[in-house]
Amino acid sequence: MGFGSRFCHVRGAKFLDAQRLTKTYRVGSETVYALRDVNFVALQGDFVVINGPSGSGKTTFLNLMSVIDRPTSGEVFIESQPTSTQSEGQLAYLRKTKIGLVFQSFNLIPVLSAAENVEYPLLLQRRPKPERQERVAALLAEVGLSDLARRRPNELSGGQRQRVAIARALVSGPMIVLADEPTANLDSKTGEAVMDLMRRLNEEHCVTFIVVTHDPAVSRYAGRRVRIHDGRLEEGEGNGVAASAS
Amino acid sequence: MGWRLPLRSLWRNRRRTLLSLAVIALGTAVSLFVLGFLENSRFQIQESTVQEYGNLQVASPKLWKNETDGYDYLVSPRDVARLASLLEMEPGFRGSTSELQFPGLLGTGRETQVIRAIGIEPENPVLDFAEHAVAGRGLQLSDTASAFVGRTLAERLSLSVGSVIMVTLTTVNGAYNASPFTVVGIYKYSNEQFEQQVVFVPLAFAQRLLNTDGVDRIVISLDRIEASNPVASRLAAALQTDGTHLAPRTWDDLSPFYRQLASYFNALFAFLSLAISILVFFIILQVQTLAFLERTREIGTIRALGTTQREVFGLFFSESAWLAVLGSSMGVALGALLVAAFNAVGIQWLPPGTIEKFTLGARIEVKTALVPFAVSLVATLLSALYPAAQASRLRVVEALRIE
Ligand SMILES: Nc1ncnc2c1ncn2[C@@H]1O[C@H](COP(=O)(O)OP(=O)(O)OP(=O)(O)O)[C@@H](O)[C@H]1O
Ligand SMILES: [Mg+2]
Numbered sequence: 001m002g003f004g005s006r007f008c009h010v011r012g013a014k015f016l017d018a019q020r021l022t023k024t025y026r027v028g029s030e031t032v033y034a035l036r037d038v039n040f041v042a043l044q045g046d047f048v049v050i051n052g053p054s055g056s057g058k059t060t061f062l063n064l065m066s067v068i069d070r071p072t073s074g075e076v077f078i079e080s081q082p083t084s085t086q087s088e089g090q091l092a093y094l095r096k097t098k099i100g101l102v103f104q105s106f107n108l109i110p111v112l113s114a115a116e117n118v119e120y121p122l123l124l125q126r127r128p129k130p131e132r133q134e135r136v137a138a139l140l141a142e143v144g145l146s147d148l149a150r151r152r153p154n155e156l157s158g159g160q161r162q163r164v165a166i167a168r169a170l171v172s173g174p175m176i177v178l179a180d181e182p183t184a185n186l187d188s189k190t191g192e193a194v195m196d197l198m199r200r201l202n203e204e205h206c207v208t209f210i211v212v213t214h215d216p217a218v219s220r221y222a223g224r225r226v227r228i229h230d231g232r233l234e235e236g237e238g239n240g241v242a243a244s245a246s
Numbered sequence: 247m248g249w250r251l252p253l254r255s256l257w258r259n260r261r262r263t264l265l266s267l268a269v270i271a272l273g274t275a276v277s278l279f280v281l282g283f284l285e286n287s288r289f290q291i292q293e294s295t296v297q298e299y300g301n302l303q304v305a306s307p308k309l310w311k312n313e314t315d316g317y318d319y320l321v322s323p324r325d326v327a328r329l330a331s332l333l334e335m336e337p338g339f340r341g342s343t344s345e346l347q348f349p350g351l352l353g354t355g356r357e358t359q360v361i362r363a364i365g366i367e368p369e370n371p372v373l374d375f376a377e378h379a380v381a382g383r384g385l386q387l388s389d390t391a392s393a394f395v396g397r398t399l400a401e402r403l404s405l406s407v408g409s410v411i412m413v414t415l416t417t418v419n420g421a422y423n424a425s426p427f428t429v430v431g432i433y434k435y436s437n438e439q440f441e442q443q444v445v446f447v448p449l450a451f452a453q454r455l456l457n458t459d460g461v462d463r464i465v466i467s468l469d470r471i472e473a474s475n476p477v478a479s480r481l482a483a484a485l486q487t488d489g490t491h492l493a494p495r496t497w498d499d500l501s502p503f504y505r506q507l508a509s510y511f512n513a514l515f516a517f518l519s520l521a522i523s524i525l526v527f528f529i530i531l532q533v534q535t536l537a538f539l540e541r542t543r544e545i546g547t548i549r550a551l552g553t554t555q556r557e558v559f560g561l562f563f564s565e566s567a568w569l570a571v572l573g574s575s576m577g578v579a580l581g582a583l584l585v586a587a588f589n590a591v592g593i594q595w596l597p598p599g600t601i602e603k604f605t606l607g608a609r610i611e612v613k614t615a616l617v618p619f620a621v622s623l624v625a626t627l628l629s630a631l632y633p634a635a636q637a638s639r640l641r642v643v644e645a646l647r648i649e
Contacts, residue, residue: 068549068550068643069642088554088555092549092552092553092554094552095550095551096551096552097552099552101550101551103547107646109544109547111254111257112251112254116250120548121551121552124551124557168551
C-alpha cells in the first residue's frame with residue numbers, strides 16, 4: 001500500500017518525547033493540576049492504550065501530544081524538535097503532516113462527503129488532484145468504505161463514520177495517530193471492529209497509535225498500556241506485540 | 247482551500263441563508279429603485295435645463311460675475327463672429343444663436359408689470375420657444391414689434407393674440423425708450439415664474455430699441471450633453487489666447503436649480519444607501535455570528551487537523567463573500583424588475599410650481615446599477631470581518647470541548 005510503510009525501517013525510533021509535562025488550570029482561586037510532571041516516550045510503531053478514571057487528565061495529555069494545546073511547564077519534542085518555541089503556524093504544519101487525530105464523536109465535516117472528508121488534510125497541504133484522488137481511494141478501500149465514498153456523514157452509521165475519521169487521520173501518512181475515546185460512541189461490537197482496524201493499520205504501516213479509553217475491553221489491544229491517575233502517568237504492561245518489535 | 251466548503255457551508259442552513267440573501271437583495275433592490283427614480287428625475291430636469299439654457303452660453307465675464315455697469319458687458323458683432331469661427335471647428339457643434347436680454351415695464355393701459363424681455367433670433371435652431379405656443383405662433387423672421395408672451399402673464403393681464411402692449415426700457419446710453427408691441431403668440435412652459443416674466447421679442451428690434459449692435463450672450467447647442475464641459479474648456483482656452491474677453495458657461499453652471507437638485511438627490515441617495523447598508527450590516531453580522539457560533543466544534547476540528555487561523559478566516563470570509571455576491575446580484579435583478587414594473591404602470595404626477603403633469607419613471611444603466619451592487623457587497627463583506635476573525639481566533643481545545 002502507498003502510505004506509512006516507508007517508515008517501517010525506523011520502527012522503534014523516538015518520534016514523540018514528552019518531558020516533565022505539567023498542565024494546570026485556574027478555577028476561581030484554585031489551581032487544578034490536570035497533569036503533574038509527566039514523562040512519556042512514543043516509539044515508532046507503538047500501540048499505546050491509555051486508561052484512567054474520568055477527570056484523570058487523559059484528554060489533557062492527548063491534547064498536549066497532538067500540539068493543539070501547550071503545557072504549563074515541560075516540553076514536548078517531536079522528532080527531537082522542541083515544540084514550545086514553535087509558532088501556531090508551525091504547529092499547524094506539524095499537525096497536518098505528521099499527526100493524525102481521531103475523535104470520540106467522529107467530528108466529520110457534515111457538508112462534505114466521506115471521500116471529501118478524507119481528502120480534506122490533503123487539500124490543506126495543497127497536494128495535486130490526481131494524488132489526492134489516489135490516496136483517498138486507497139484509504140477508503142483500507143477502511144472498507146469504497147462503496148460509501150459519496151455519502152455524507154449523516155448518511156453513515158457511527159462505525160462507518162469512525163472509519164472515515166480513521167481514514168482521514170491516516171491520509172497524509174502521519175507518524176502518529178492520537179485517538180480520544182474512539183469507541184465511546186459505538187456499541188461494543190462496532191467498537192471492536194474499529195479497534196481491530198486501528199491495530200491492523202498499526203501493524204501493517206507501523207504508524208504509532210495512542211488510544212485513550214475508559215473501556216477495559218479495548219485495553220486488550222494494547223501493545224503498551226499506560227495508566228493516568230490524578231494527573232500522574234504510570235507505565236503498565238501491555239501484551240507486548242508492537243513494543244517488543246524493536 | 248477551494249470554493250467547495252464555503253459554498254456548501256452556506257447551504258447547510260438553507261432557511262437562514264435564504265433569509266440573509268433576501269435581506270441583502272431587498273436592500274440592494276430598494277436602493278437601486280430609488281437611485282433609478284432619482285436618476286430619471288435628474289435626467290428629465292437635465293433635458294429641460296439644456297432646452298432652456300442650451301449646452302453652453304458665452305458672454306462677457308462681467309455678466310457671469312455680476313459686475314456689470316450699465317450695458318458694458320455687451321458682446322460686439324466682431325466678437326460674435328470670432329466665436330462663430332471657433333465653433334466651426336468643434337466636431338459636436340450643432341448651432342448657436344445670440345440673445346439680448348433687458349428689463350422693462352410692460353403696460354396694457356390698465357396695468358403695468360415688470361418683465362424680462364429676451365431678444366431672440368426668430369426661427370433659430372437652438373433656443374426657440376415656438377414649439378411651446380398654445381395660442382398664435384412663435385416669432386418669425388419678418389417680425390419687428392412682435393411679442394411672444396407666457397400663458398401666466400397673458401392670463402394675469404388678459405392678453406390675447408393681437409393685443410397691443412407698451413414696453414418701456416432704458417437704452418444703453420441711459421435714455422428712456424418705449425415702443426408698442428403686438429402679441430403674436432402665447433407660450434406655455436413648465437416653469438410658472440418663467441411664464442410670468444419672460445417676453446420674447448425679435449433680436450434686431452430689441453437692438454434698435456436699446457440703441458446697440460451688441461448682444462449679451464451667445465447660446466450654443468451641441469449634439470451631446472457630455473460634450474458640454476470639454477467644449478467649454480476648449481473654447482475658454484481659445485478665447486483666452488486670442489484676447490477675446492468672453493467666457494463660456496455650461497448649462498449646469500447656468501442653472502442653480504439643477505445644481506442644487508443634483509446635490510440634493512446625491513445626498514438623499516447617500517443617506518438612503520447608508521441607512522440600508524447599516525441595516526444589512528447588522529443583520530448579516532448577527533446571522534453570521536450565529537452561524538459561526540454553531541460551528542465552533544467544527545472549527546476546533548479543522549484547526550486540530552492543521553488548518554491555520556488564516557485559512558479559517560479565509561473559509562468563513564469567503565462564505566460571506568458568496569453571500570454578498572449572490573445577494574447583491576439578486577438585488578440588482580429584483581431592482582431592475584421593480585423599475586420595469588414601475589415604468590410599465592406609468593404614474594402621473596404634478597410637481598409643485600409647475601403646470602404640466604409628468605409621468606414618473608425610473609431609469610437604470612449599468613453604471614447606476616453598479617453603485618447599489620457595490621454598496622451591498624461592501625456592507626456584507628464588512629459585516630463578515632468580525633465573525634470570521636472571531637472564528638479564526640477560537641482556541642482549539644476549548645472549541646473541541648463544545649458539544
Ligand atoms: N478548560 C479547563 N478548565 C478547568 N479545568 C479543566 C479544563 N480542562 C480540563 N480540566 C480539568 O482537568 C482535569 C483533567 O481533565 P481531562 O479532560 O484531561 O480528563 P479526562 O481524563 O479526559 O476525563 P474523561 O475520561 O472524563 O474524559 C479534570 O479535573 C478537569 O476538570
Ligand atoms: Mg477525556
